Amino acid sequence: MKRKLLAMVCAVSMIASLGAATVYASDDVKATGDEKIALITMDSIDQHWITLNEGAQEEAKELGVTVDFMSPNTKDDAQQIECVNNAVAGGYDAIMVAANGPDAISSALQEAKDQGIKIVYVDSPANVEAEATFSTDNKAAGTTAGEEMKKALEDAGITSGKIGIINVNAATDSCVNREEGFRAAFDGTDFEIMETQYGEGDAAKSQSIAENYITQGVVGIFGCNEGSTTGAGNAIKAAGNADIIGVGFDKSDAILNLIDDGYLLCTMAQNPDVMGSEGVKAAVKAINGEELGGEVTDTGVSVITKDSDK
Incomplete structure (x- = not known):
């Protein structure tokens, strides 16, 4: 059956x-x-x-x-x-x-x-x-995502703080490389990259993860794919805190709207x-x-x- x-x-x-x-x-x-x-x-x-x-x-x-x-x-x-x-x-x-x-x-x-x-x-x-x-050269693109977040934080006068990562799982090759590249962008800085949480690419699960990160006082959240990014942006929107820098991957109508409304800084469009x-x-x-x-x-x-x- x-x-x-x-x-x-x-x-x-x-x-x-x-x-x-x-x-x-x-x-x-x-x-x-x-x-x-x-x-x-x-x-x-x-x-x-x-x-x-x-x-x-x-x-x-x-x-x-x-x-x-x-x-x-x-x-x-x-x-x-x-x-x-x-x-x-x-x-x-x-x-x-x-x-x-x-x-x-x-x-x-x-x-x-x-x-x-x-x-x-x-x-x-x-x-x-x-x-x-x-x-995509996912590791390089992940590093680009990290550099975009780091620059936005520095422009806001933030040089330290916690950053959360929402990934799909611990196995998907493309997303694992994106995370590795993102983490590399913060090597040698005073930012703390928190333990990665996995939302299986589901926007609702990813939003719950992002909301938990927000309660822990993060200054930034990185979403490794479409669902992760949408969830992160929705959580930042629900919290009413556009000061949290959200950066993600993939291009969808939902993600573009979150960028236009100021709840995501940018996305890496493949x-x-x-x-x-x-x-x-x-x-x-x-x-x-x-x-x-x-x-x-x-x-x-x-x-x-x-x-x-x-």
Whole structure:
């Protein structure tokens, strides 16, 4: 029963193949039109993943290939593994995946690879060699987030104090690197980076964590992903204390509104649409025999503030 339920969760949307004729993308990627690619992200709810899927679908339409978005509805290892198993059973040629954690999904991905399915990582990798990876340089972006917070605090005359971090979990590669980079920005300062708390990327849970940080007198809060950032901003808003510096990751309508209203200083906006489109190109190349060498491509990040052109 559980297996059937998970399978239903994973089958989210389908895009039909546009035919068997060879087509070409702008950079001359060749496709037969028969290629089937499964896109499995951490969940199907965060705007980050929706935008990544939109980029993938645009490229799929350009190439005339099939990309099926079959992600779980929440960040859950068992559901993500089930999605991989469904892709294998469904005869897909490639799997584009943003791993919820580097280890939990690895056995399922290795089994898929052993059956000749090409693996391409988008956003966050697992511990299985892939054809290519398209992601943010998360450690560098985390350091940028830390520098933005540190500058804002110093501009306010604050050179010491407690800072809280809300992360998704202790395993997700991308978010772990963001936290590491953020902490590095405060090396050698008088600020105290508190023990990280985990909200599983859920905005409500993250808000509760942030509210607890606020009661402990923090001067800043860092959110490591969309839900964490939204929760932090909502907690600062609820406390009515815009003096607390909130910095986060990802771009959503909720986050942009919190920035515009002054409850978040800024967010590190990734380019998930680029991850999606480049991931499809790489998957098609790999399916058709091109060796990609496991190259990792940095898809970039921008700092969005109240004054940014959004």
